[in-house]
Amino acid sequence: MLAKVVNPEQLTELEKRLLNEYQHGLPLSATPFADMAQHLDTTEDVVLRALKEMQEQGMISRVGPVFKPKRAGASTLAALAVSPEKLASVAAYVSAFDEVNHNYERLHRLNLWFVVTAPNQQRVDEVLVEIEVYSGQPVLYLPLMKHFHIDLGFPLWC
């Protein structure tokens, strides 16, 4: 599902402000959109309509809480160097695992990058071994050791 691209110059001032000022800090109050409207010098109805419209157009995927990725269990980033002729089949094999929640093709000798998440390390290892056996290639596993970024959203046009 590919959303069409929105030209930032076509965004209204309100849309830009909603994107830049409300990626975090949505009020935990009885009427958050009315509170936002007051700050944005407009009405609750206008704010709600703008957010619905932005959601329908795919500019925002949702309005709500962003949860920290689940750390329960075990997970790792992994990479594989797959020959072009085997790529489609290996990529499909990797994606078919429920334990794989991200799988990207990248421009590099190591051209397949995926994340394996399971209730325990043993299951992560099993999945990696199955992928090694199927692909005939060693899997590089690069588990997270430290995450640095404090995620407050992303400046768009500041």
Next chain:
Amino acid sequence: MGDDIKLDELDRRIVVATQAGLPLVAEPYQHIADELGTTAKEVMQRMRRMLESGIIRRIGAVPNHYTLGFRGNGMTVWDVPDEKVVEYGEKIGALDFVSHAYHRPRFLPEWRYNLFAMVHGTNRDELKHKIDAIAEMLGKDNRAHEVLFSTRILKKTGLRLIPGQKTVIRE
């Protein structure tokens, strides 16, 4: 931030009810509370606790960068001295064009890089300038780096909490 807190049954139901987004209505927390058979005050209190403990990172509009024209995204990987990886990770993670920065182990001899950063720009030229800025900041401690552009997203599914599943979220 980052304290271990245990989620009880109602917390988990709030996570499940809100993870796909709040309803765009005047009183969204009341709406969630009605669904769960509790009060808006209870929902807000519990969400505030999850926010303060870091389980909720933020509450707001979640932009779709691709639709908004951010086409120049690259996974950059850096080989920096191990004793400085935390210092540099924090500096790079604080840059406003970096969405994620991670320390990961090297996998020698095939993989020398120990610091990962997702860098975003509207096009590849802009991205290149941003990567150059990181390289300049690291100076001699940038022993090598590469940019890995993604050519295809083959699978991307969010991690979802399943109702009733016991979960401890921790750092």
